[in-house]
Each structure stands twice: as C-alpha cells, then as structure tokens.
Amino acid sequence: MTTLGSDPFSEPTIEALLAPAMRRLPPPTSLSPLPYDLNAGVPDRDSLPWRELLDATRAALEEDAAGALTYGGQAGYEPLRVWVAQRQAAETGLPVTSANVTITAGSAQGIDNVAAAFIADGDVVITGAPTYPGAIRTFRARGAQVIDVPQDDDGLVMPALARVLDTRRMTGKQAKVIYVTANYDNPSGSTLTLERRQRLVELAREHGVLILEDDAYTGIDLEGPPPTSLFAVAGGRGIVRCGTFSKTVATGLRVGFIVAQTEVISRLVLARFDNGGPPILHRLLYHYLRSGHYDPHVARLQDMYRERRDVTADALRDLCEPYVTFRTPRGGFFHWLKLAPGLDAAAVFRAAAARGVAVTPGTGYFANGGGEDRIRLVYSALPPAELRKAIEAFAEALAAVAAGRE
Structure with a gap:
C-alpha cells in the first residue's frame, strides 16, 4: 500500500521522465492581473462579434446538427x-x-x-x-x-x-x-x-x-x-x-x-x-464568414487599432523620449522599443509592474540570447484613454530606472 510520503511520482520523478527537449522550454506567457496590460497580444474584447457568432452557431446547427457535432x-x-x-x-x-x-x-x-x-x-x-x-x-x-x-x-x-x-x-x-x-x-x-x-x-x-x-x-x-x-x-x-x-x-x-x-x-x-478539429467551430465560422459581416468587421478593427497604435506612438514620443526609440509598425499589435544605453529591460519591466503596467522584456524573443535592451508593448487590448495612462506610468518607470532609483 502506498503511504503518504512515499509517492513514486514526485516532482523530481516527473522531471526525470520528461523528454529531454521539454527541459529546455521556457514557460509560456500569460495574461497579467495588472491594471494596464501591455503584455498580452490579444484583440479588443468589446469588439468581439458575439451576436453574429451566436447567429452563425444557430445556423450551423439548424443546417446539419449531426454533422456539426460528430467527427469531421x-x-x-x-x-x-x-x-x-x-x-x-x-x-x-x-x-x-x-x-x-x-x-x-x-x-x-x-x-x-x-x-x-x-x-x-x-x-x-x-x-x-x-x-x-x-x-x-x-x-x-x-x-x-x-x-x-x-x-x-x-x-x-x-x-x-x-x-x-x-x-x-x-x-x-x-x-x-x-x-x-x-x-x-x-x-x-x-x-x-x-x-x-x-x-x-x-x-x-x-x-x-x-x-x-x-x-x-x-x-x-x-x-x-x-x-x-x-x-x-x-x-x-x-x-x-x-x-x-x-x-x-x-x-x-x-x-x-x-x-x-x-x-x-x-x-x-x-x-x-x-x-x-471540432466541426462545430469550423461550421459556425463558415456561416459567419459568408454572412457578409466579416469584411466590415475587419475594416472596423483596422480603424480601431490604427487609432490605438497612433495614440500609443504619440504618447511614447511625448513622454518617453529620450529613453526609447521605435519605428511605427504598418500593422499588427506591437510597438518594439529600443531602450537607451544603460537601461535594462528587466529593470524596466519591474519598475513598470510596480506602477501597474505589464510590459514584456525583449529577452524572451531571442532563441540564443539577446533583447536586454528591448521592450514589447501591445496596443490592441486597451482603449485610447487607458493607453495614454499606461504610457504615462511607463514613462515614470523609465525615468526611475534611468535615475538609478529602481
């Protein structure tokens, strides 16, 4: 009988059983609990087309419930x-x-x-x-x-x-x-x-x-x-x-x-x-795509993310120079910041977190080392006013690190 304290599948045992490649993997990123999340590359939650997807789900099931709910x-x-x-x-x-x-x-x-x-x-x-x-x-x-x-x-x-x-x-x-x-x-x-x-x-x-x-x-x-x-x-x-x-x-x-x-x-x-994969998801997405809602939805997203990108870029230029430089992207969700000499991404990450702002140090994006002078900022998830507040707090963090206070 197995007794307490004699578990043959302890943490060290499980670690020893892992494939060698698994021991080299860094942990995945996750959503931040901080008030201003500029870390997670996720879309805007309020723009999710849930009503249209609900209609598409109903249409998919009414059209062929058995096909949607069995293997495809x-x-x-x-x-x-x-x-x-x-x-x-x-x-x-x-x-x-x-x-x-x-x-x-x-x-x-x-x-x-x-x-x-x-x-x-x-x-x-x-x-x-x-x-x-x-x-x-x-x-x-x-x-x-x-x-x-x-x-x-x-x-x-x-x-x-x-x-x-x-x-x-x-x-x-x-x-x-x-x-x-x-x-x-x-x-x-x-x-x-x-x-x-x-x-x-x-x-x-x-x-x-x-x-x-x-x-x-x-x-x-x-x-x-x-x-x-x-x-x-x-x-x-x-x-x-x-x-x-x-x-x-x-x-x-x-x-x-x-x-x-x-x-x-x-x-x-x-x-x-x-x-x-799950046929019901494929089928509901297909019904949504052919409904005529998709292209107008994407156009609205482009307008929204363009505004957020530009608000963030303007705030970075107004508040964070000379601590960072960057190039405004043509699309996507991210500003990729280069820190001024002497600033370290890990220190900036900690100082920003202390002020309620989650950012991503650049080191996680290099397979073989690098990124100590880089920060990734996400502009997709927060509305413009919140982005401005986040960059204000981020600027305080940069100034504190530059002054040697943190």
Missing part, C-alpha cells in the same frame, strides 16, 4: 477550406483550391503540424532574432536546433541569412525550415520588403529549405495592404503559410488554416491525430 474530415470542413482557398487565390493570384488548404486550431497548431511532419530530433530551424517565442518552444519541443538570424526594421537581414545557409551547407547539416513572419512580425512589428521576400525565396530554393510563413497578423493592416505575399513570390511552392482567424474574429475560436502545395498538405494531414 482530417483536413477540416470542406466549405470553409473552399472559402479560405478563394481568399488566398484572390490575394496571391495563384490557383489555390481546397486541396491546398487544411484547417487547424489556430496558427499555433499549424506551426506544430509542420514541425511534426518535417522536423526530427537534431534538425536545424532558422528563425529571426527576435521572433515569436511560441515558435521557438514548438521547434525545441521537437528536438530542433534553433539558429537565429538578425532582423532590422525591414525584417530578416538577407546577407546574414545567406551566411548561415552557406555555413550549414559546409557543415553537411543544412537547415530544414526557415520560419518567418513576413507581415507585422511578433514582436518587432517589421514587414519584410518585397526585395527581401524575393531574396528569401531565392535562398530557400538554392539550399532546398522549406519556408514556414506565420501569417497571424495579416488583416490587421493599418497602412494599406502589405507587399506581395511571400506565398505569391514563391509561387506557392516550397512554402507553407499558416493563417488564423484569432486576430480578426476571436482567439477563443482557435480556428486557423494552412495553405501549401498538395504534396505538403497530404503529409501534414497524415501527421495529425485530432480528426481534423
């Missing part, structure tokens, strides 16, 4: 795949069909699906520096070696990428995947220029490396549409594009998609074990 196909609900394909074809000018699309639980599952299908223990994945930490966690959970390449205000620096690829080829261990967010990068907000998109595709083809494009923020276009899509530049070959409805509809739906050539889609579907 591995690739996801076909009419939703057709809708995504039509949108992607219109954007890229390529002959995208539903055979090029699979539905996922957000773009995060899309990234994991690609990792499961293509990345083995010890394989090399190239990311930007900085990059989305969820992608770093996903690749490392698969046992990948993550090599990062510098980014500037225009995205991945191509000469640096070329050097890394040349070096990998000389070592005999070429990268499997290049992970990139071409539009409105998280955290940097950068948008890859058309010239760099073209060069990225050239380098990937020259070295036989798959491009994984995380397209989570396209739709949150605040200065008109981004340059020609990376998927279009690549002609839809040698590239996997992960998109999501989390930012434009609702994060809680957890519905995204992958677009790729059919040879890739078939392998991705084979690597999945979730029976294609």
